[in-house]
Amino acid sequence: MNILDTLHAVAHAYKGGCESLAPRVGMSAAVLRSKVNPNTETHKATLMDAVHITAMADDDRVLEAWATERGYALVKIPNVDACTDAAIVELMGEAWATHGEVGKEICKTLEDGRVEEKEVDRVEARIFKHAQVLFNIAARLRGMAE
Incomplete structure (x- = not known):
């Protein structure tokens, strides 16, 4: 869109x-x-x-x-006050889920032997979402650094 x-x-x-x-x-x-x-x-x-x-x-x-x-993944900067071990574990669970969504979308794209532009768009959207979660983990860890 x-x-x-x-x-x-x-x-x-x-x-x-x-x-x-x-x-x-x-x-x-x-x-x-x-x-x-x-x-x-x-x-x-x-x-x-x-x-x-x-x-x-x-x-x-x-x-x-x-x-x-523009080809960017948007990452919301986390609230540093909310950086806890529990928050990191929660984000790791989200990272595993989004990683799985990337894999599912790639499998769906390849199952008919053809790759269409709209399928690539969906794969890319899943990859961006996964990247957002990973960058959020890194930002939270940086916020916890002493």
Whole structure:
């Protein structure tokens, strides 16, 4: 999904939709709906609009979509106060699960003997998710370092 489609989805998925989100980002619901509609030529969402919508909706999908389009994996920096041995063990379990998801997606891609673009996209998404978890483990360990 591209960032414009994602921005549209984020605004409409907000509890109460555009009517509820619009006053929080300083515009009318009609203007917000127009700005997030990728098919509207009269209004365009600015970068600052996207930032405000993302922050107010507390939804990072636009940021994730942009990172993915640019070939990056987005890693949320953990709260250093929450760096504990138990948190590391929990993240290791998540790493094993995401590693398994990568393997499953690769097997699914190869089972018919053809590799399609959309299948590669799904494998790549699983790999990015796995990388995020691994980088999060490293960041938490760094936060625990004395």
